[in-house]
Amino acid sequence: MENLFENLISGGGIFADKEVLRATYIPENLPHRKKQISGLADILSAALKGETPSNVLIYGKTGTGKTATVKYVSNELEEMSEKTGSNCSLLYINSEVFDTQYRVFAYLARVFNKWVPMIGWPTDMVYSEFKKGIDAKNRSVIVILDEVDKLASKGEEALYNLSRINSELNNARVSLIGISNDLTFTELLDPRVKSSLGEEEIIFPPYNAEQLQDILEERAGKAFNDSTLNEAVIPLCAAFAAQEHGDARRALDLLRVSGEIAERSKSKKVCEEHVRLASKNIEKNRIAEVVETLPLQSKIVLNSVLLLNREKNKRRFSSGEVYNMYLRLCNHLSVEALTQRRVADLVSELDILGLVNAVVISRGRYGRTKEIALSVPEECVQPVLLEDYKLKAVSNIRVRTQITL
């Protein structure tokens, strides 16, 4: 009896190693990041000489290679540190996970063999445990704070304490690398933290289409089997992603999904049409995800626009119309309705998310209003909205109103 998965793993033969296309993969060659790599290495090399490296702030939008670059440089540094015997280690902390002062220090203390419960202790006690732990030996520690902007709001204290910790240590040396994709986040910071954290700054600009092409080619060589890629595929992926702010992660996703689609359709090669399909697919998923994570009230507002869209034979609606429909939906759902003022704000949020399009216009005698229209295909939104058990009940509303109209 043939194994169920036999066909599935042998089938296609387009990919040699799909993992290479994942964002978590760290390539040994990062095209177009020579300057940033050597800049960072230059700063961190102080640690190998037993000095304290400057703190570094790294800026760049998503998919510009920040994390990959930092991880690459850390690996190299640790390797060198082992060779030369300088006691130098790097700690990677994702600030989205460890998002309060307590969590950061509790985690750090644990790394240095100090047992601390994840909740319950006073924060300063955890902090001093961490200090004791780290100061036990003569060493350099470089703490990498990925997505520091997340810490800036809830855990600014953590940043402040970390940045001045060196003055309280006798043996160990600590430096910080902050990675942020928000270019303006230092403006929210305490000036003392700002100046200390940003001793050095490295900027990661978005990639343009040519650079994305190089990156894709670099990885495609390993990820795909020979001659399974149509010539136009990589340039097309690069072009699509370049339109979307030069995000390399997007470009890699697009290439991977294109390959998967080609494989599933039993094609021997990845062609342009697969890329186009993949692009649509990814976009649809993106919208679905955004809609899914919307709070209930926003979903109801969005659903109101959706319902108006099919009942009337026009595409744009005044705030009044949307609000009335919204009230009816709330009534059917036994959900407490928000005020018109609040709904106006929700509409603006949906506008920013790109789900609806809202423009203020004046209709003279007939008042001044926002014209609201759905700006994504109905079929992307509707199935996701109906997944909400509460909104399921609303699908009946349509039938009823259609009869009465």
Place this chain on the structure above:
DNA sequence: CCTCCACCGGAACGTGAGGAGT
């Protein structure tokens, strides 16, 4: 040119959840 519609959008305030401080 003036009016007045139907809403816009700023400001001040209330409230509950949850982290920080003690």
Place this chain on the structure above:
DNA sequence: ACTCCTCACGTTCCGGTGGAGG
């Protein structure tokens, strides 16, 4: 374990407004 503080979410109140119709 307790209170204090902050922040997101909502509400109330209200001054402001572009332009069709008189």
